[in-house]
Amino acid sequence: MTPAKLEIREDFESLIERHDTFLFDCDGVIWSGSTVIDGVPAALDMLRRRGKRLIFVSNNSSTSRKDYVAKFSKLGIQASVEEIFSSAYATAVYLREVVGFSADKKVYVIGGSGIHRELEEVGIKTLGSDDVAPISVATLGDILPNPDIGAVVFGIDYELSYRKLACAHTHLTHDPDCLFIATNDDRTLPGGKYQYPGCGSLLSSLVHSTQRTPLVMGKPNQPMLDCVMQKFHLDPARTCMVGDRLDTDIRFGIKGGLSTLCVLTGVANEADVLSSSEPKATYYMSSFGDLSKLDQ
Ligand SMILES: O=C(O)[C@H](O)[C@H](O)COP(=O)(O)O
Numbered sequence: 557m558t559p560a561k562l563e564i565r566e567d568f569e570s571l572i573e574r575h576d577t578f579l580f581d582c583d584g585v586i587w588s589g590s591t592v593i594d595g596v597p598a599a600l601d602m603l604r605r606r607g608k609r610l611i612f613v614s615n616n617s618s619t620s621r622k623d624y625v626a627k628f629s630k631l632g633i634q635a636s637v638e639e640i641f642s643s644a645y646a647t648a649v650y651l652r653e654v655v656g657f658s659a660d661k662k663v664y665v666i667g668g669s670g671i672h673r674e675l676e677e678v679g680i681k682t683l684g685s686d687d688v689a690p691i692s693v694a695t696l697g698d699i700l701p702n703p704d705i706g707a708v709v710f711g712i713d714y715e716l717s718y719r720k721l722a723c724a725h726t727h728l729t730h731d732p733d734c735l736f737i738a739t740n741d742d743r744t745l746p747g748g749k750y751q752y753p754g755c756g757s758l759l760s761s762l763v764h765s766t767q768r769t770p771l772v773m774g775k776p777n778q779p780m781l782d783c784v785m786q787k788f789h790l791d792p793a794r795t796c797m798v799g800d801r802l803d804t805d806i807r808f809g810i811k812g813g814l815s816t817l818c819v820l821t822g823v824a825n826e827a828d829v830l831s832s833s834e835p836k837a838t839y840y841m842s843s844f845g846d847l848s849k850l851d852q
């Protein structure tokens with residue numbers, strides 16, 4: 557079935573009437589980099605006024621949920637920690653609840669403060685944030701296995717260094733029991749008009765050097781889906797996933813049995829949406845901000 561294009565008031569009203577909960581991806585739907593997408597704050601306010609539940613589900617692990625609340629507020633959007641579900645938080649829940657990560661082990665992190673803060677919030681100690689100093693071949697031998705490391709977690713890292721990769725590679729190749737987890741594996745990162753290397757593209761260097769395959773937490777993978785479905789007790793028939801990437805957001809929604817709405821303000825364009833045989837979005841629209849016209 558061809559995705560239905562939502563472009564008139566009646567389409568928008570019908571979408572809202574059919575759903576009680578809206579799951580929103582962030583990069584490419586709510587904002588692009590640090591610029592809010594026009595009309596989105598007003599559209600979200602309108603949904604709240606109509607009693608709809610909003611949940612923000614981002615694969616970007618660089619920011620903790622508390623810091624996401626501050627980013628939302630700076631962009632004129634009210635959101636609570638409980639409404640935010642990032643891949644860093646999903647990783648912390650997985651290590652704490654599913655793995656039962658040992659208190660006397662630490663996690664080596666390649667990634668941003670979001671991962672460090674979410675893991676520390678559940679009592680898991682982390683290393684790696686200051687491994688950014690340049691390295692010389694002569695000092696490579698100083699990078700040694702560390703028996704305290706029980707897992708390597710990889711997330712998008714805007715300060716990625718050879719030193720961090722060498723440390724993570726050492727832990728993963730010297731201890732087959734050291735867990736290898738990636739917060740997400742998005743190929744690209746949207747930023748304004750263009751796209752840049754995403755977490756998955758950075759991750760591939762470590763996968764290649766270690767020949768190990770990580771367990772990936774974020775959309776469209778099962779760990780994030782299980783966490784979100786259980787935490788929020790979603791009714792799939794009354795829930796809509798709003799995203800900008802077919803291979804993560806829309807596939808995530810389809811796996812969960814949700815309606816899916818693809819917006820064209822991030823990675824996907826109209827040709828992508830109409831030509832994609834799998835995943836196939838239920839609906840698509842130019843920008844979620846267009847719904848702000850409803851209450852004007
Ligand atoms: O590379 C990444 O980490 C992702 O492109 C990016 O952060 C996606 O974030 P989302 O669109 O899920 O908010």
Ligand SMILES: [Mg+2]
Pocket residue numbers: 581582583584585799800801822
């Ligand atoms: Mg996105």
